[in-house]
Amino acid sequence: MTKQPVLHIEQLKTYFYLDDKKTAKAVDDVSFSIYPGETVALVGESGSGKSMTALSIMQLVNKPGKIVDGKIYLHDKNLLTINHKQIATIRGNEISMIFQEPMTALNPVFTIGSQITEILRKHKKLSKKAAHDKAVDLLNMVGIPRASAVMKEYPHQLSGGMRQRVMIAMAISCEPKLLVADEPTTALDVTIQAQILELIAQLKKRFNMGLLLITHDLGVVSEYADRVMVMYGGQIVEHTTTDQLLHNTKHPYSKGLLTSLPHLEKEVDRLGSIKGTVPPAYQFPKGCRFSTRCPYVMDACKKLNPPLKQIKDDHFVRCYLYEDEEELV
Numbered sequence: 001m002t003k004q005p006v007l008h009i010e011q012l013k014t015y016f017y018l019d020d021k022k023t024a025k026a027v028d029d030v031s032f033s034i035y036p037g038e039t040v041a042l043v044g045e046s047g048s049g050k051s052m053t054a055l056s057i058m059q060l061v062n063k064p065g066k067i068v069d070g071k072i073y074l075h076d077k078n079l080l081t082i083n084h085k086q087i088a089t090i091r092g093n094e095i096s097m098i099f100q101e102p103m104t105a106l107n108p109v110f111t112i113g114s115q116i117t118e119i120l121r122k123h124k125k126l127s128k129k130a131a132h133d134k135a136v137d138l139l140n141m142v143g144i145p146r147a148s149a150v151m152k153e154y155p156h157q158l159s160g161g162m163r164q165r166v167m168i169a170m171a172i173s174c175e176p177k178l179l180v181a182d183e184p185t186t187a188l189d190v191t192i193q194a195q196i197l198e199l200i201a202q203l204k205k206r207f208n209m210g211l212l213l214i215t216h217d218l219g220v221v222s223e224y225a226d227r228v229m230v231m232y233g234g235q236i237v238e239h240t241t242t243d244q245l246l247h248n249t250k251h252p253y254s255k256g257l258l259t260s261l262p263h264l265e266k267e268v269d270r271l272g273s274i275k276g277t278v279p280p281a282y283q284f285p286k287g288c289r290f291s292t293r294c295p296y297v298m299d300a301c302k303k304l305n306p307p308l309k310q311i312k313d314d315h316f317v318r319c320y321l322y323e324d325e326e327e328l329v
């Protein structure tokens, strides 16, 4: 693995300014890096800020949302300092995204072939014939049978799994440096889920891409991720290697999430299911954002939000329970 990250994010803040003068801090002071060939998982319940982090990287945050602070480097280029035209060139070319529901990314009125060749002609300036041939190659690469015939078909003629394969073909068509996959298998049958995740893992290896894998499923994390960031209330609450997260879990929220992994239950303090839901991003409690649901809450937790502290070389936790462990660094 090279020292230079493909993606480096510093203190990213994406806020929504709501009509009633409230501010929803959807992403609040998030920092991390992804290296070529590495899979980093972002996990948490819905509403924790995972998808908004991905949309911020892609510069696809819609109003009233806005990136208000931070830096997003793709290699040495800060994406927050370049213009819309330059971003449009980078998106789909150097960074690609796979969405949960392929129909949101596929246009129902154009054939599969025209949608893939359009990307290749736009970003790679290929001739019509070369783009067509490359598109057939891509469909073969993602395991679509009868690739030439599928080129002439429309998205609704394909199954959900095949549509997701088409979207993956489109996402990798320009061999991006970074692939962002937002719950790429949630909408699919269980048997198809494993095939799609395996396909994404193979392609990541083949093109040495950095992969940001967004999921609520720690089973997927244990199988595919090198590192994991657990997100809650718009912030990273635990960031470490997959092995550390699964076997030396620290944050009470991460421990709660882990109870959904049956074979690991013996190895963590079982909390049972986490009570309650993620508070809306305009209504976080004072102090620790998890304090309203945390079984270990103390008085100090209700006063100030804890910082993300390094407790080991590769382990960061946002929780007052580990205040003393910073001395181990």
Ligand code: SF4
Residues within 6 Å of the ligand: 251, 252, 253, 288, 289, 290, 291, 292, 294, 295, 296, 297, 298, 301, 306, 318, 319, 320, 321
């Ligand atoms: Fe729980 Fe307090 Fe840690 Fe927050 S800081 S996770 S409330 S123990």
